[in-house]
Amino acid sequence: MTTTPWWASEDMWRKAAIWITAVMFVVLIFLSFHSMSEIVAGTKRVPAYSVINKRIYYRFDEDRNMQVPVIGDDAPLFGKTLSEEDAAALVSYGKKVIQGRNCMNCHTLLGNGAYYAPDLTKAWLDPAWGAEAVRESLMLAFLKDPETNARTFGTGRKMANLELTDEEASAVVAYLKWMSSIDTNGFPYNFKALPQGE
DSSP: OOOOOGGGOHHHHHHHHHHHHHHHHHHHHHHHHHHHHHSSTTSSSSOOGGGGGEEEEEEEETTTTEEEEEEEEEOOGGGOOOOHHHHHHHHHHHHHHHHHTTGGGTOEETTEEOSSSOBOTTGGGOGGGOSGGGHHHHHHHHHHOTTTTOOOTTSOOOOOOOOOOHHHHHHHHHHHHHHHTSOOTTOSTTOOOOOOOO
8 A cells, every 4th residue: 555745645735825815815915005105195106185285296216227216395285275174175076086087998997997098197298288387287288278289199089078166177187296296116117207406
């Protein structure tokens, strides 16, 4: 009668699978809580909502070999400095407008969504808006009337008119400005930001 070596026995592999699954489950729980603590607004990589009161630009980081967001001096959105609570409410409203109008059906945000239209992760810094001084007004005009203010760059694709109100358009711009301040580890790759004052 042949005996099976311990490392080939069915019982040993069953026990090993149970233990490995249990250990990996604990690791997954730990990593989930750790990830959640790192991606909350107000952390090192995800600034507080009041960052919309600051100038945001990108600088190449030699050590990381990528563009990283830099929070500069005061540059309040629409010329009005908001408290943390008011900024959080405005950014949250902008996120809800984007979700409610299903913008991710065409656009991507932080790598999620569709690839028909431009990625909006760093839309606030997109050179298509021209100069920093007119960016807010151009973004508002585009969001409120995309047919008239289209920037197709030869693609022929145009954004549908979502019939946003002034408040909704302003909230979307606030959300896009806040999102551009998030350190995304260089995503989207090869993004060229709008030249801004440092």
